[in-house]
Amino acid sequence: MCGIAGIVDFNSNHNCISTVKSMLQAISYRGPDESGIFHSSSVTLGNVRLSIIDISGGQQPLSDIIGRYWIVFNGEIFNYRELRDELKNEGCKLKTKSDTEVLVQLYAQHGKECLDKLNGQFAFAIWDKKKEELFLARDRVGLRPLYYNITDGVFSFASEIKSLFKTNYIKCEFSHQSLAQVYTLWSAFSPYTAFKNIFELPPGHYAVFNRDGLKTGKYWSLDFNNNHSPGLSDSLEQFDELLSSAVRLRLRADVEVAAYLSGGIDSTSTVAYIKNIEPGVLNTFSIGFTEKDFDESRYQEEAIKYLDTNHKNIYCSSRDIAEYFPAVVWHSETPVTRTAPTPMMILSKLVRDNNIKVVITGEGSDEILAGYDIFRETIIRRFWASQPGSSLRPMLLKRIYPDIPHLRDASPNILKMFFGYKLEDTDNPFYSHLLRWNNSNHIKKHFSQEIKETLSDYSPLDDLENELPSDFNNWDALQKAQWLETTIFMSGYLLSSQGD
Template sequence: MCGVAGYLGYVADGAALLAAMAGAIAHRGPDSEGIDIFPQAGLAHRRLAIVDLGNGQQPMASENGRFVISFNGEIFNHVELRRDLEAQGHRFRTSADTEVILHLFERYGERCLSLLNGDFAFAIWDSLRERMFLARDRMGVRPLFYTRHRGAVYFASEVKSLLKVPGLQAMLDIKALDQILTLWAPIAPRTAFQNIFELEPATYAVIDRNGMTTTPYWELEFPDHGDYLGVAAEEELEDLLMDAVRLRLRADVQVGCYLSGGLDSSVIAAIASRLDTQPLRTFAIGFESREHDESYFQSIMVDHLQTRHVQTLMTSGDIAADFPDVVRHMERPVIRSAPAPLYALARLVRSNGIKAVLTGEGADEIFAGYDLFKEARVRRFCARQPGSRFRPLLFRKLYPYLPNLRRQTPEYLSAFFMAGSANIGDPLFSHRPRFRSTSSTKMFFSRDVKNALGGYDAAEEIVSLLPSDFRRWHPLNQAQYLETRFLLPGYILSSQGDRMAMAHGIEGRFPFLDHRLVEFAARLHPEQKLKGLDEKHVLRAVAGKLLPKEISERRKQPYRAPDTEAFVGETKHEFVDAALGADSVRRSGIFDPVTVEKLHRKCAAGAPSGFRDNAAFVAILSTQLWQETFAAGSPSRAVA
């Protein structure tokens, strides 16, 4: 994992600019820096040394000097690819995976992307054709942003690097904010910044004197009804998982593992402990709040695997203290405080001398682990059986870890979960309750923002981007596509993933997001993933061979962190009062100061708050912090 930056076009002092751009992302690659300048182009690199520690410096040139690469990420099958290339006559100077990409690109051009098993974002300068080639991995693990400014194209691993370009101003994109407050994330290529874009996952771009073109090279596809894998799925899953973990343990430094106490990270840790020759290093978050804490289950796995375990205990005050830095690294507003503990966890890992960790992200998306998938199934049942006496029981079965739900009346439960359920043919049927609940924050928008947005509907933009055969898929597969295509790269792998880990120079590795596993899971029969209301059915069968029953049969507890209570209460946080104060809100121009003040008073008084109040509070606070961090001094930019 590293940081990349570069440009194509006329730049007055390219070396100075690239030094500034690289400096802005030094946290991504604290081990070394490299810069190369070409006619009308340049590349910069910040290195986090994990493979070939002594010889993997970048930018790296091909043997004949035609191609030069700046690469962020890991190619996990680089050993096998190198072997094939050597058999074809290619010679290598290093053992770095970076050089493997160069040789592959030299031989196959953009077709090399289909051969890569890895997480990557890279740029390759072709001096012969005078063009820049950019590419990003299939799932969107590694970020890459770009902008066009004064006749040149600039790109980098993070937006803060692009903001070093002279004259480029940070302006909030209010449609992106509307998307975040509906979908939890912007819809790529849009970002929170006007005129700054994200290269989409599974996409490559070519930049030359004629402009910039983007082309997708992979798409997540689900089979039509009936065209599913057979009974050998469990064995194939076990083999694929073993190999995915084996490949991701490759490194010239020790690889650790996050251990939440849930099924997904426990499976990865169990396999890693079998394959690794060293005692496994594991790391976890504990919470002062019992409602959020999973320390008991972590201890079961630590005892089972005999790992060298370290935990950081988070208080609400810790979350608040880190939150301004969290927003700076995320570079976007959010509706939850959940990234903050992961920021602290990465800091803990780094302080223990580890540079790379395996994590369990991706399993909930590809094996249908989220409550949303079960909720959609219940809503479909209730829409077809409107008089069923099982409706309240089914709603409560969905969320046994939320005791407040037991106190709700059947009428309330039906109103909350069943809104919009009459139209079961709606392509967004599974996600409508979430979108509706989250988007309630938009009631706090200022009049100017509401007028500027007009009738814009972020959810309908999603509909326009769906594949042509989407409606032929099983409803569960439709829901999985929405989650995997939009929320996974837009929030889980970015705000909670890459940004929090790389803030401290930590590389996250995700075995469940090996593209072979993703494609395998897409071909499974829906009942092998969600059997009744039991999530991740086939994964649990494999987990039963690896884990104690208390873990393998444990019902999923979603990762959550204290939200509003982290920022209000006995401990006062000056930045919260400043950001939500009437003058600050009025100056930013995004929200209505009167309604924001009412929400702030309500939360500060300790009044009971549900998801909507929590989401609104965190969203408004993070947006205000974003504005102060990136666009301070220009209130009109918010509604430009």
């Protein structure tokens, strides 16, 4: 990952170069290889770089051929080689081999329509010197973060919120409504964050800031309206082609690419595809737990032996989780409701200590392929709801939580107490997540009296319902659950605390 930051100040009221330097210093760990700043009368852009593609030639900020457009970019454009050839065929001469230059030149040629051509994970900002206009964009599902603030007409942006607080004009204050969202949904929903007046550019969106102010637009959204349903054989063939292509593209780098190997279906499958594409030596990494109820080392060992990888692992104890947890919160920049991100930080440190910059993971597959327990739980709860008095139907829930002792050994009455919340409210658009969100909601009992009073008439679910896609109620139960999990949980919680 890299880090980007910048300020647009049309009145030149601030020492923007000094401020942007401080903003970059706050996130210097994102880009330890090099840094750079572009400054003109109205804008200052900065970047700290973790070099992966064109190590010697991809320094940022970078301009297009004629110097009109200047870019700072965090991420990777996986299909940059194909796009580079396309630009060359259009007569464009490029001076580097980097995906950054391909991106800025694509924007110079096609404007915001360039976003439709991109296959990648990205957050970037491009300054148009002629129009005096800043264009920003974020990838489709929000793998790369991008935050901003507007104070007295000054637009500031960065890869992390803590960077914005390095200015002397942005206050660090919690938003009470956002806290209510976090302690219900596990995340504030986009574009809001846990902090007042700090916003994120939502996944699949772009923004334009100029003297007329800020305008945002959506260029992509998760859509379940394609009614074309190929047969199982055709579906498997298409999926195999898509996953093979996705893995192959992610192996494009000028540095070594490694992989996580947890022993689960997702990472094991991904590693198998990598070995099929590039049969040579592959470095893999995993984490185990000293507490046997949570340890999956035996599955990892089976996968390592079968796939023949050069493997390194580390064990995590309760003491380790307690030690690293404050750092996890600091990096997550939002209240964290679980300690699960902590082992991932410990694992990522092991990777970095082995001089690896890029790892392929299995994140996102559970959302797309409905792998999470919450999807199966919803099916069982709906089945149970058709006969709510049944003592047998809730027992099915024990089958999907065999590794959780207090659920595995629970009686029917205990299962009813735990899983019976709004059991028969099957027409509720949030039915799949009502139980989870109700459990999280109890944390709000610990809010101060002042915060409780400001939130007395506020409902995060009412707020969220107003933001649902217009055709949400036309989708089936699984599609609704997948949309909620992907749109709210994956980007706002999973990727912010366990990814970039």
